[in-house]
Structure formats: C-alpha cells, structure tokens
Amino acid sequence: MRAPLALLALLVLAVSAAAETPRHTPGFPNVETSEHLAELLRLLQDPVVAELLLRLASVGPGSEEAVEELVEKGVLGPEQGAGILRALNSSIDDLAGRADPALLEELRGLLGSEKPDPERLRGLLSTLLAMRESGLLDPYTFIALAGILSGALRKLGFEVPAELSHGVLSSLSGLLSPSTSPSRGAEERPVAGVGAGFPRSPELGASLPSVPTLLETLYPALLSILACSLLTLSLVYRRKRISGLLLRLRASLGRGLEPRTLTAGDDPVSVYWRSVGLVERALGVRKLDHATHREYLSSATRASAELGKYRRTVECFSEITRLYEVVRFAGESLEGAAVRAGEKFREMVESLGRP
Amino acid sequence: MSFVKDIRRVLVDGRILIEKEWEINTIVACLLARGHVLIEGVPGVAKTYTAKSIARLLDLDFRRVQMTPDLLPSDIVGYYVFDQKTGEFRLRRGPIFTNILLADEINRASPRTQSALLEAMQERQVTIEGQTFKLEEPFMALATQNPIEMEGVFPLPEAQLDRFLAKIVTGYVSHKGFVEMLRRAHEIEAAIEELKPVIPRSALLEEMARSTGVRVDDSILDYIASIVEETRRHPAVRLGGSPRSGIAILKLAKAWAYLDGRSYAIPDDVKAVAKPALVHRIILKPEYELQGVTPERVVDDVLTKVPVPRP
Ligand SMILES: Nc1ncnc2c1ncn2[C@@H]1O[C@H](COP(=O)(O)OP(=O)(O)OP(=O)(O)O)[C@@H](O)[C@H]1O
Ligand SMILES: [Mg+2]
Numbered sequence: 001m002r003a004p005l006a007l008l009a010l011l012v013l014a015v016s017a018a019a020e021t022p023r024h025t026p027g028f029p030n031v032e033t034s035e036h037l038a039e040l041l042r043l044l045q046d047p048v049v050a051e052l053l054l055r056l057a058s059v060g061p062g063s064e065e066a067v068e069e070l071v072e073k074g075v076l077g078p079e080q081g082a083g084i085l086r087a088l089n090s091s092i093d094d095l096a097g098r099a100d101p102a103l104l105e106e107l108r109g110l111l112g113s114e115k116p117d118p119e120r121l122r123g124l125l126s127t128l129l130a131m132r133e134s135g136l137l138d139p140y141t142f143i144a145l146a147g148i149l150s151g152a153l154r155k156l157g158f159e160v161p162a163e164l165s166h167g168v169l170s171s172l173s174g175l176l177s178p179s180t181s182p183s184r185g186a187e188e189r190p191v192a193g194v195g196a197g198f199p200r201s202p203e204l205g206a207s208l209p210s211v212p213t214l215l216e217t218l219y220p221a222l223l224s225i226l227a228c229s230l231l232t233l234s235l236v237y238r239r240k241r242i243s244g245l246l247l248r249l250r251a252s253l254g255r256g257l258e259p260r261t262l263t264a265g266d267d268p269v270s271v272y273w274r275s276v277g278l279v280e281r282a283l284g285v286r287k288l289d290h291a292t293h294r295e296y297l298s299s300a301t302r303a304s305a306e307l308g309k310y311r312r313t314v315e316c317f318s319e320i321t322r323l324y325e326v327v328r329f330a331g332e333s334l335e336g337a338a339v340r341a342g343e344k345f346r347e348m349v350e351s352l353g354r355p
Numbered sequence: 356m357s358f359v360k361d362i363r364r365v366l367v368d369g370r371i372l373i374e375k376e377w378e379i380n381t382i383v384a385c386l387l388a389r390g391h392v393l394i395e396g397v398p399g400v401a402k403t404y405t406a407k408s409i410a411r412l413l414d415l416d417f418r419r420v421q422m423t424p425d426l427l428p429s430d431i432v433g434y435y436v437f438d439q440k441t442g443e444f445r446l447r448r449g450p451i452f453t454n455i456l457l458a459d460e461i462n463r464a465s466p467r468t469q470s471a472l473l474e475a476m477q478e479r480q481v482t483i484e485g486q487t488f489k490l491e492e493p494f495m496a497l498a499t500q501n502p503i504e505m506e507g508v509f510p511l512p513e514a515q516l517d518r519f520l521a522k523i524v525t526g527y528v529s530h531k532g533f534v535e536m537l538r539r540a541h542e543i544e545a546a547i548e549e550l551k552p553v554i555p556r557s558a559l560l561e562e563m564a565r566s567t568g569v570r571v572d573d574s575i576l577d578y579i580a581s582i583v584e585e586t587r588r589h590p591a592v593r594l595g596g597s598p599r600s601g602i603a604i605l606k607l608a609k610a611w612a613y614l615d616g617r618s619y620a621i622p623d624d625v626k627a628v629a630k631p632a633l634v635h636r637i638i639l640k641p642e643y644e645l646q647g648v649t650p651e652r653v654v655d656d657v658l659t660k661v662p663v664p665r666p
Contacts (some may be wrong), residue, residue: 269666289662294620328666329572330619 043176049075056172060149060154066090080175087144095141106143111152121156125149129167130281139171245322268334268341272324275345279317282352284312297321309355316348358562359383359614361553362412371546372537374532375405378525381631382409382497390520390603391476391496393461393511393635397503400525404547406457406497413553413559415454415493418468422464424509428471428662431458432481446483451475454493461498462508472496474514492560501661513638521605521631524651531585551607566613571605571620574664579604579625585657586633591643592653603632622663630654 043049046253049070055067066083071081087095106124110116128145131137138165146168150160276287276296283303287296297318304314323341326334359380366372378394382405387393394402403419410417420431433449451472458464458472471477475481475495480489498519500511514520532569536543554562563634579601587595607628612620629652637650 244578273666288659289665290659292626292663294621294623326619329570329575329621330617331570332571 043075049073053172054167057169058160059143059150059164059168060160063147073332074175076172077175077177080177081101083140084143084175087140088147090144095144101266107148111148116152116156121149125161125164130277132167132171139174143168268320268323268327268337271338271341271345272320272328273349275317275320278348278352279313282313282355283307285317293321293324307355310351312351313348313355316344316351318343320348356552358413358559362409365412365550365553366408369546370535371408371543371550372401372405373536374528375401375525378405378523379409380611380614381521381523381607381628382406384607384614384628385520386413386493386495387563387610388520388606389493389495389563389615390606391498391518392501393516393519394497394525395502395522396499396525397527398502402497402499402525403457403459404543405525406455408547408550410455411547411550412553414554415554415559416491417457418450418453419457419459420450421459422461422468424463424465426464426468428468429483431468431472432475433483435484439577444600449481451481452488452491453521454491454495456494456496458496458498459547460500462500462510464509466512468510469509469511469515471499473518477518493563504603510559513636516635517597517599519635521628522581522635523631524634532639562613566610569585569609569612569618569620571609572664575608575620575622575625576605578661578664579608580621582625582657583633584636585661586653587638589653589657591639591648593640594636594638596636600633600636606630607632626658627657 043053052066052070052073052075056063056070067076067081067084067088070076071078076084092111095104106120106127110120110124128137128142128149132142146164150164150281153160272293279300280286283300284300285296285303291299297314299309300317302312304310320341323334323337324346326332327337362379362383363376367376374377382392386409398401407417408420409415420426429449431449431451433447433452435444436447437443438445461469461472464472475490476494479494480487482488501508502524527533582604583596583598583601584594586600589595604625608620608624611624611628612618615624633654634650637653638652639648639650
C-alpha cells in the first residue's frame with residue numbers, strides 16, 4: 001500500500017516541478033528541463049531507484065546512503081553524488097558562502113533558539129523554495145539546507161513537508177545522469193503499475209510517442225491529478241500548505257532580511273534580479289529572456305492591476321528597476337543607490353505579506 | 356529633450372496630426388542622428404503634413420520636390436543661368452538647398468536623378484559645373500514612396516536603400532482617428548500654416564551635437580550586433596542586415612535615448628529603433644515573400660529571439 005502511494009506522490013511531485021519550469025529567472029541556470037523530468041519519470045519505473053529517490057527526497061536519516069547507492073546504480077554521476085554528500089556534510093557556516101547571508105542568519109538564529117517558532121521555520125522553508133526556484137540557490141546547497149531544515153522540523157515533531165521533498169526532487173532531477181545504465185536496466189525489468197503506460201520495448205517505442213510528447217499530451221490530465229493529490233496531501237498533513245505558501249514566504253522574508261544584511265555584494269543590479277524572482281513568484285509573470293527591464297515592469301504593473309493587489313510591491317519594484325537601469329546602463333555609481341535599493345527590496349518583501 | 360515634448364504637445368496633444376506620434380518621434384530622431392528617412396505610405400496619409408509641420412516647429416526651411424521620370428539632376432541640385440543684364444552666369448540653387456527636403460515619390464524619378472539626389476544626401480554637398488557647395492545644416496531628406504507597385508517606377512536598388520538611416524512605414528489612422536480627423540479637417544489645415552517654432556535653429560544644432568554624447572554600454576553594442584547577426588541567420592532572409600545597419604541602429608538608439616531625456620541608452624531604445632533601421636535592408640527569400648512574410652515580421656522574430664543584456 002505504501003509503495004504505490006509513494007510512487008504516485010513522486011510522479012505528482014515531478015509533474016508539479018515541470019509545471020513550475022517556466023518560472024525561470026534569466027541569468028541563472030535552469031536545472032529543470034523536460035528531458036530531466038522525462039529521465040526522472042523513467043527512473044521511477046524501477047521500484048528500488050524510486051525508493052532510494054524517495055528516501056533522499058525526504059532528506060532524513062539514511063539520505064547519504066541513498067546518495068551512495070544512487071551513484072552505484074549510475075542514476076547520479078559520481079561528481080554529482082560527491083557534490084551532494086559534500087553539501088550534506090557541510091555546516092551552516094560552510095554553506096554561508098553559497099547562499100544568501102540573511103537567509104543563513106535566520107536559519108542559524110532559529111536553530112540556535114531553545115524552542116524554534118514552527119511558523120518561522122515554515123516561513124524559512126518557503127523562502128528556501130523561492131530561492132531555489134529563482135536559481136539563487138544551487139541544487140547542492142538547497143539539498144543541504146533542506147536537510148538541515150527538515151532535521152529541525154523533525155525534532156519539533158513535524159513531518160517533512162511535501163514542498164521540501166518536492167524541492168529536493170526537482171533539484172535532483174537536474175543532477176541526474178542522462179540515460180544512465182540503471183534506467184536502461186529498468187527498461188529491461190519492466191514493472192507493472194506506474195510504468196505500464198510508458199513505452200519500453202523497442203518495438204513499442206517506435207510507434208508510441210516519446211515520454212516528453214506523452215507528458216505534453218497527458219499534461220492536462222496530469223495537472224488535475226496533481227491538484228487532487230496536493231489536496232489529499234494537505235488533508236493528510238492537515239495543513240493548508242498550498243494556499244499558505246506565498247503568505248509564509250512573505251512573512252519570513254519580511255522578518256529575515258534586514259537592510260543591514262544587504263551589504264557590499266548587494267548592488268542594485270543583484271538586488272534587481274532578486275526582486276525579479278520575487279515578482280515572478282508573487283504575480284506569476286515570468287521575465288522572458290528577450291524582455292527588457294522596462295517591458296517586464298509594465299507586465300508586472302499590468303498583472304498587479306488585473307489581480308487588484310500587490311500595488312505596493314510593484315511600486316517598490318519600479319524603483320528598484322529604475323535604480324538598476326541607472327547603475328547598469330548609465331554607468332553611474334549612483335550616490336546611495338545600493339542603500340536605497342536595499343531599502344526598497346525590504347519594503348517590497350514586506351509588501352508581499354500584505355498584497 | 357524638451358523640444359520634442361513641445362513638438363508632441365503641439366502636434367499630438369493639439370490633435371494636428373492624429374496617431375502619428377511614432378512617425379514624428381522617428382523623424383526627429385533621424386534628424387538628430389543626421390540621417391535621412393524613407394517614408395513608405397499610400398497617398399493621403401499625411402506624409403507631407405508631417406514633414407512640413409516638423410520643419411515649421413523646428414524653425415527649419417522646408418522644400419518639396421515631386422519626383423517624375425523627366426526630372427533632371429539639375430532640377431534638384433541647381434544650375435547656372437545666363438543673366439542677360441549683367442552678362443554673367445548666375446547660380447540658380449535647386450530645392451536641395453534647404454533644411455528639410457521632401458522628395459515625393461522618389462521611385463518615379465529616373466535612376467540618374469535618384470542617384471544624384473542620394474549622393475548629395477550622403478555627401479551633404481553638391482557639385483554644379485565643377486564647383487562644390489556645402490548643404491545647409493541641418494539637412495535631412497525625406498523621400499516618400501508608394502508601396503503599391505505601379506507602372507513606370509524605378510525601384511531603388513539595395514545599395515541606395517542602405518543609405519537611408521531609417522524607413523518609416525506609415526498607414527491609415529484607426530476608424531476613431533479617422534472620424535476625428537474628418538471633424539477637424541478644416542482646423543488642421545489652418546493650424547499647420549500657423550505653427551510657430553518651438554526651438555530656434557541654433558539651439559537645435561546644439562541639441563544635435565549633444566545627442567552624440569549619449570553613453571552606450573558595451574552590453575548594448577553586443578545586443579545590437581547580435582540582432583543584426585540574427586537577421587542574417589533568419590530562415591526567411593536572403594540578405595540580412597549590413598554592418599551599416601548596425602551603425603544605423605546605434606545612431607538611432609542614441610537619438611531615441613536623448614529624445615527621452617536620458618544621457619545613456621537602454622535596450623528599449625534599441626528595440627524601438629530596430630524596425631525603422633532594419634526593414635529596408637533585409638531582403639527576403641522569394642518563397643517566403645510569397646507566403647506573406649515581411650521584413651517587419653522578421654525583425655519582430657529576431658527581437659523575440661535575441662536575449663537582452665544581462666545581468
Ligand atoms: N493622421 C492624420 N492626421 C491629420 N490629418 C491627416 C492624417 N492623415 C491624413 N490627414 C489629412 O489628409 C490630407 C492629406 O495629407 P498629405 O497631403 O500630407 O498626404 P500625403 O501622404 O503627403 O499624400 P500624397 O502621397 O498624395 O502626397 C491632409 O488634409 C491631412 O490633414
Ligand atoms: Mg504629399
């Protein structure tokens with residue numbers, strides 16, 4: 001009973017990761033391509049691999065062994081495996097160089113306190129997820145931080161939330177070795193159930209659509225499955241995770257990022273790209289690679305007007321965009337631009353909590 | 356700068372030229388960038404009115420020549436006539452001695468006359484009977500052509516087209532704009548005759564000099580080069596943008612930025628001027644042309660393919 005459920009959950013998580021791929025921030029590596037997901041779906045046909053991935057996705061005890069076994073099976077490249085292990089064994093301080101200092105400060109503060117506020121922990125989780133999606137966190141650092149966070153949550157007696165596993169799984173999907181031997185092994189050992197609908201034997205493969213095509217055709221159906229499953233999951237965990245996700249992100253960012261933590265490296269240019277990630281997430285408007293900063297600002301403004309909320313968010317974003325433009329293209333080191341951009345960023349993050 | 360705002364206020368807000376803001380902006384940008392413009396449009400879409408009103412507002416001299424097959428180069432540049440009273444040859448300057456020259460239906464003139472005009476445009480000087488005369492500053496030629504192929508036209512060869520900094524394709528106004536134009540038809544005609552300069556000529560020349568100082572970040576140069584190169588790679592294109600077209604985008608983008616009151620260019624400026632700078636220099640493969648692909652669409656395609664500078 002447990003295994004098919006877990007497989008279904010994994011499938012759903014993978015598809016939901018696919019649904020989020022368009023929200024990719026230009027200038028950052030996009031790890032979740034449809035090939036990655038197709039690869040992941042293929043891997044999930046092997047119950048052993050699926051079990052290992054599930055164990056790793058829950059970043060609990062035994063995840064290091066899971067990494068080693070996945071490397072052994074060729075699902076993860078040795079380099080990727082070593083990268084994950086290295087990150088899993090890093091302390092928060094080691095990770096500091098790779099992630100947002102403000103985020104780490106928040107994490108350290110929470111873990112150091114006697115009785116961490118669960119709401120703040122959950123807020124932090126949302127921040128982590130947002131940073132992963134916007135590419136601000138590389139997959140290794142994300143997996144490691146997810147491990148630290150889930151450890152803390154477990155200590156408090158909470159289960160590891162589905163979003164976290166989802167995030168880890170999506171990060172993993174970008175690290176999988178393309179067309180690895182075990183996946184071919186899986187083809188040789190067909191299992192009934194989830195994998196049954198996918199082409200496996202060569203003769204069939206010739207006439208059946210490829211996995212990505214299948215994914216596309218099945219997309220509406222998969223999305224509805226996803227919706228139902230997320231609902232079930234949230235019922236199981238008795239939490240309104242999905243709808244509350246953004247609220248918590250805003251709340252946590254508002255608390256976590258003080259202007260003093262936006263230091264030297266946070267020039268208006270990098271502040272701009274960070275705020276693009278937030279606007280993309282809040283308003284659901286992606287910044288296309290060919291869209292200029294001004295064009296993106298108008299799309300965001302339009303979206304905010306249509307939604308009838310996030311007016312202040314967009315106002316802040318507009319000012320950040322202006323500062324970005326002047327610093328980036330006028331070549332001026334605008335007096336106080338970094339400070340002002342930092343202030344506006346914090347104001348923007350706070351405004352997300354009150355759309 | 357502020358003079359463009361004044362032009363816009365008078366012509367656009369004053370409802371003298373209806374739905375022609377983009378055309379006005381592009382023409383003024385070309386003037387700042389010291390380039391010439393090819394305007395394509397069917398008869399009666401206010402080509403003459405637009406040129407004339409801009410000239411008036413900028414305190415510039417304006418002349419119009421109707422190009423016909425029998426027009427001679429000397430009809431444009433000028434010639435010497437014998438003055439019986441003084442017994443000397445006297446120079447009769449042609450219409451090219453002006454600030455804004457409107458050459459209507461350029462493709463109706465003979466190739467010889469066309470090339471005489473284009474050469475003068477390029478060199479900004481003319482030679483009459485071995486004597487060289489500099490043209491006035493500023494000098495801008497606006498050549499119009501009808502998009503509908505008619506009999507007895509001499510289409511401009513590619514090399515000549517490349518000499519125009521920009522091509523403006525102008526068309527009919529919307530239905531609403533049309534009704535408004537009809538309502539105001541009388542006033543519009545009178546208003547154009549009464550236009551007063553919004554800037555003295557000397558100040559305009561200063562603005563022109565200043566606009567060349569607009570800062571262009573290296574990443575913008577990169578962006579421009581990528582756009583031009585992408586036009587050459589486009590599947591529907593037989594001949595893509597020339598190196599000169601890249602320079603045209605650059606010059607126009609700087610002018611566009613300056614007109615927007617900025618001392619630096621941004622990717623939006625490049626996007627705004629890419630079409631007028633490129634469309635007349637892109638030659639399509641005939642099979643695509645037959646399918647209705649246009650150079651405008653190619654530029655649109657290219658602009659959605661080339662990423663803007665990052666971070
Ligand atoms: N958008 C417009 N705004 C105001 N007036 C307009 C507009 N379009 C056309 N008109 C009117 O149409 C008439 C013709 O304008 P104009 O002579 O400038 O056209 P044209 O394009 O130069 O024509 P041709 O090709 O025959 O020389 C004018 O009376 C002008 O006021
Ligand atoms: Mg006319």
